[in-house]
Amino acid sequence: MEPHLLVLAVTAAALAGLCLADLWEPGQAARVRGVAAASAILPALFFAPAGADAAFLAWTAILVALFVALAVVDLASRTVPxxxxxxxxxxxxxxxxxxxxxxxxxxxxxxxxxxxxxxxxxxxxxxxxxxxxxxxxxxxxxxxxxxxxxxxxxxxxxxxxxxxxxxxxxxxxxxxxxxxxxxxxxxxxxxxxxxxxxx
Known part of the structure; x- marks a missing residue:
């Protein structure tokens, strides 16, 4: 996989997590932002060596970032925003x-x-x-x-x-x-x- 596509996929997923975290209550935003940004990196690290294509990696990063953010918020507040x-x-x-x-x-x-x-x-x-x-x-x-x-x-x-x-x-x-x-x-x-x- 081309390194610039990997960086683009990770950055896009991290930015999605950063933007969406502010829509939730302010007390949770920092934690959700950090977890979403960090979790977007995990698929990149896991799938890049396996030769996953850029589209699959990008979709996986988005999926992981949003689901991890939701899991963190649900664990903390028992709500799914x-x-x-x-x-x-x-x-x-x-x-x-x-x-x-x-x-x-x-x-x-x-x-x-x-x-x-x-x-x-x-x-x-x-x-x-x-x-x-x-x-x-x-x-x-x-x-x-x-x-x-x-x-x-x-x-x-x-x-x-x-x-x-x-x-x-x-x-x-x-x-x-x-x-x-x-x-x-x-x-x-x-x-x-x-x-x-x-x-």
Whole structure:
């Protein structure tokens, strides 16, 4: 890979993290900025020796930077801000469009995003049983990146990652009152992004 393309991809992802961090609450912005900028470098270091093409590296850097920023914010505040999720959805749909998905797959991806948005806004919080609207949109964002055909894989991986933490929370103090789902969704998405379907 050409070094200037690598630098361009890392810089673009870091700048996206820097710009989007200010949209979140000011107390979190510095931490989110630092983590997003640092995490954009990880795919560059990991994939450059493997000969990954510049487009894959750039998309991976954007995906990692936004998901890591969301995971940090969710861990700190138990919220998944729309200011970070909506750009993640937009980038995911842009990636799907540039990947030249079939019309049916692209329509299904858009329908999933719209359905998640409607669910997040229409279903009362008491009926969602600890699942916030941001978590629903985050899963829709992941599926916009990965494609709708891996929805079951994503749900199984997220559940497997959250299960030990839910069990510890129940054992410690009763029913969990809101586990941060963004780190699990981020990890599951990255596994599927790098390795493809698992089921």
């Amino acid at each position: 729309d200011a970070l999720v909506l750009p993640l959805i937009a980038f995911g749909l842009g990636h799907a469009w540039m990947r030249d998905l079939s019309v049916g797959a692209m329509t299904l991806a858009v329908a999933l995003v719209v359905g998640a948005a409607l669910f997040a806004s229409a279903v009362p919080a008491r009926l969602r049983a600890g699942i916030g609207g941001g978590d629903v949109l985050l899963v829709a964002a992941a599926l916009a990146w990965l494609g709708p055909m891996v929805a079951l894989d994503l749900i199984v991986l997220v559940a497997a990652l959250l299960l030990p933490f839910a069990a510890m929370a129940v054992a410690r103090r009763g029913a969990p009152r809101g586990l941060p789902a963004a780190p699990a969704v981020a990890a599951a998405t990255l596994v599927l992004w790098l390795h493809g379907p698992i089921l």
